Amino acid sequence: MSFANTPGSPGAARTVFFVSDGTGITAETFGHAVLSQFEMRFRQIRLPFIDTIDKAYAAARRINDAAIADNQRPIVFSTLVKHDLSAVIRAAQGMHMDLFQTFVAPLEQELRVKSTHTIGRIHNVVDTEEYKNRIEAINFSLAHDDGQSHKNLADADVILVGVSRSGKTPTSLYLAMQYGIKAANYPLIPDDFERNKLPSALPQFKHKIFGLTITPERLSEIRNERRAGSKYASLENCRYEVNEAEQLMRREGIRWLSSTTKSIEEIATTILQEIKPDRREY
Amino acid sequence: MSFANTPGSPGAARTVFFVSDGTGITAETFGHAVLSQFEMRFRQIRLPFIDTIDKAYAAARRINDAAIADNQRPIVFSTLVKHDLSAVIRAAQGMHMDLFQTFVAPLEQELRVKSTHTIGRIHNVVDTEEYKNRIEAINFSLAHDDGQSHKNLADADVILVGVSRSGKTPTSLYLAMQYGIKAANYPLIPDDFERNKLPSALPQFKHKIFGLTITPERLSEIRNERRAGSKYASLENCRYEVNEAEQLMRREGIRWLSSTTKSIEEIATTILQEIKPDRREY
Secondary structure, eight states, rough: OEESSSOTTTTTTTEEEEEEESSHHHHHHHHHHHHHHHHEEEEEEEEEEOOOOHHHHHHHHHHHHHHHHTTTEEEEEOOOHHHHHHHHTTSSSEEEEEHHHHHHHHHHHHHTOOOTTTTTTOOOOOGEEEEEHHEEEEEEEEGGGGGGOTTTTGGGGGEEEEEEESSSSHHHHHHHHHOOEEEEEEEHHHHHHHHSSOTTTTTGGGGEEEEEEOOOOHHHHHHHSSTTTTTTOOOHHHHHHHHHHHHHHHHHHHEHHHHOOOOHHHHHHHHHHHHTTOOOOO | OEEOOOOOOTSOOOOEEEOOOOHHHHHHHHHHHHHEEEEEEEEEEOOOOSHHHHHHHHHHHHHHHHHHHTTSOOEEEEEEOOHHHHHHHHSSSSSSEEHHHHHHHHHHHHHOOOOOHTTOOOOHHHHHHHHHHHHHHHHHHHTTTTGGGOTTGGGGGGEEEEEETTTTTHHHHHHHHOOOOOEEEEEEEEEHHHHHHHOTTSEEEEEEEGEEEEEHHHHHHHHHHHHHTOOOTOOHHHHHHHHHHHHHHHHOOOOEEEEETHHHHHHHHHHHHHOOOOOOOO
16 A cells, blocks of 8 residues: 555546544544555545534535546545434445444444444543543653653553664653553663663663664664764674673563564554553453 | 453453454554443453464454353454454454454455455565654654754644643654654743744744644643642643733734644644645645
């Protein structure tokens, strides 16, 4: 799957719409996962906040216009909760993937409970405990990025360690943002290798420490993007640091993984499986 | 929807599995959206990286065990791409929401293209342009958090402004992480109000500036969590800052929204609709 934003003549990229009464993030996340199974180019248009009949008609017109311009019907992923809005979109010239209508009705039967949209109740995400935890975790992870603070480490769910540029920061932020996990991170630096010990604030928290490593070649590549030609980025220095960091982690009995070919989503998922923070089950 | 992690006696929380050959994030994002339509408690178990037949059988056993322990069948959201793995899971005692099997086959027909799993091709996310853009955007947004750096502002897709604690940092990081948007952010502070001007690095980039505001009451609440009883957190000071910031933004013709009751996802979506960064269509 790849994305193109130029309007398509026939045979060009297929147009895909993501239609939602909210942000459209669920429709888009799911749609991307499905479309990534196809080696084609798609032109994507997101239509969020479609929460009135007038907006639904306007969205339907955009879908119909694309069908005419492309000379083929667009693919439409929608997560509209309300039946009347959903019906307007389904009447447009698209191939419809109506995610909620497909799954909510059978679930109502299975759970023997009416869904909240059926009974017209609306929640404000911002007021939920889960949302507050996520924001708190983002603040925590930022304050504890790169060994900046030793305060409140007891509150951390996870402490990531690894050489500079091994992927600790994006992984910490992802854990916080997606899961509300408080993730501190500490660089392993030449001082630690000479002392032959973990940074002094850490040993008492060994049960929640997780290491990231990386191949020296990839590390050198990444560091050269930032500081081209420096000793810091040289392959020789990267080999030294990675080797020392892995020895240190091995000696201290710290679990680790290599981030070389893993996305932050894959790294985060593996960490959660290993660390098993109290509030979740894996 | 709320989540409980204590194993359920009958009548207790229903068990939900998210089964995937990858991280399970798509299954979980989608499953949460659907389950949030029900006012019930769910006990969630994620089973990621189910990519061999043995792991599929182990996952099926866990589903069957839960069915016995709960005395009711679990809900199973799965995004297994391979038919043989998917078949093993579907044979277990669950209510199956098989996201890929439901949608990929009809899409193959519609697009007249076989999906890549059908032809056995595997992509490494980490090597895609999109993934590299996201990592680069995270680094950019961190380096340009809270007005830390004026360098390369021309490269920013979006520059957020607003009083301290109005939600700029989590929104910037979310835009970067989810969309690969380079989002800088600048606090509006009493110095700016006295000078009656935007921070001096910003006016030339007015077309990509977006403001966040917040009610003084909510702002005071948030600031008191950090610095209880300070002048900074006092309602009087928050009223002053918010009022001055809104006047400044109005005078400078800057678009803004109130973050008071909006999640970072909703704020990010609105910003993308307004700013329309080149690489996406909204």
